[in-house]
Amino acid sequence: MAKRIDVSGLTAYYGSHKAIEDISMTVEPRSVTAFIGPSGCGKSTFLRTLNRMHEVTSGGRVEGKVLLDDEDLYGAGVDPVSVRREVGMVFQRPNPFPTMSIFDNVAAGLRLNGSYKKSELADVVEKSLKGANLWNEVKDRLNKPGSGLSGGQQQRLCIARAIAVEPKVLLMDEPCSALDPISTLAIEDLIGELKERFTIVIVTHNMQQAARVSDRTAFFNLAAVGQPGRLIELDDTERIFSNPSVQATEDYISGRFG
């Protein structure tokens, strides 16, 4: 199920502004890769190029290659809509569809992809909510609006919605930054379980979180304000946090960054 991501020479623009430059990396299937780095260094922009969400922003434009196993996401004739059905995404702020019930939120992606019988839908919804560790909390109120849940529950609902369509890759853009510590812990435990089925990439500002949940860590930085962000190094998380090979990484991790 899970697929390998192979990025080579990727550069992304906002209009004429170059946001990230010449990024190459490989993300192994069934692993968690964390992106860390100062604000504005292009982590989120890079994440959004992996499911072609970057080009939704006006002026957004990408050069380079992103291979999902052997398929180039930016190849000619590739439909961004079908890319996003293979590469799921969870956002910084929980964003369940406010007008839909909990059940409909989880079923939303499936309904986009085709018609399902009611019983099939119910099975997938239950499996996805269980997969997101939310089933026990909401099983009695599946018909209530998703916006009535707590922030942490909403974020797990969004994860359930993303995994319901069985994506190959799951992208998470600071999924815990709007949550309290207990909800954060629940999401982190969940990431540990989900990596057995999906390739996971997570952007985080919390270095302890990166150390806790990820197998590999990528450090991004920019040379100066206005310069494009670059990938400084990508290595096993343990190595990045104990003995990184680049001085800038060590400075950032130990808090000596500007």
Place this chain on the structure above:
Amino acid sequence: MDISTQQTDTDDTSPPTPPPPPSAEEKRAARGATRPGDRIFLGLSRGSGIFLLVIMAAIAVFLTYRAYLAISKDEANFLTAFEWNTSLLPPKFGIAVLAFGTVVSSIIAMVIAVPIAVAIALFITHYAPRRMSGPVSYVIDLLAAVPSIVYGLWGALVLVPHMDGLFGWLNDYLGWTGVFSWDQGAPRSMLTVGILLAVMILPVITNVSREVFRQVPQMHEEAALALGATRWEVIRMSVLPFGRSGVISASMLGLGRALGETMAVATVLSPDFDIHASLLNPGGGTFAQNIASKFNEATEFGRDALIASGLVLFVITLLVNGAARMIIARRKEYSGANA
């Protein structure tokens, strides 16, 4: 520095004294309305509020009183009679035809205008390139500013002479329903009025819907996009549900204008006092059109009768607004407001 520390020190060591009882001035200070600017503004805004209520009450009393004068002398059933003869002795008049015509022409206008307005609003906010959405919005704004008598003249001089083709087609294919049958008369009918009203209420519905669709939070649209939704699916999953109550409010604004529209209807419609099954044949009337065309030549009593019909229009408008509010409130839990 040193002085201030010394002062605090002495303050701390001095025995606690009970605070003096608050004077009248201090009490007023606690309520917060002592400054002249505050007092003047409070008086102005409170006065305006009261003034509005007084005017509303005065209008209601005036309408009800004059209506009562008329209805109490009406020999026909005021709600069901198909005639308007206020100068007969005894007078006979009823609002059935007017109520029917007002509601039918407004429904036709809504059926035509709402889908087109929503489509234009979606085009401006979600499909059109930026270079194009500006000018399109501007033209729609201009349409909203055209006086209704101009629409009326356009309706009578341009729309009416060009309706024959459409009416003939409707008669050929849908004439068997009775609703769309046509006797080849002048197309000064309810359908023409409805089409003209649709053009007139299109700008206001479009403008309000456009503002509502613009306010859909980016994160809701991205949620749908990230699931692999196409542009139309994003609109269906995020934009339309979020904008739903706004579109209903917009439609009610439009309906309010359609219900009360006077000059445009009076210029286009060829009225009579009968309810016709066909929307294509001339005849019928609306409250506002009837008042406008009869008021000048009406006697004192005739004016009272027209005011009575105006009161009914007022009540219908209130009911429509109440119904719209109920529709919006029923799904409040699911509205985007608490997201």
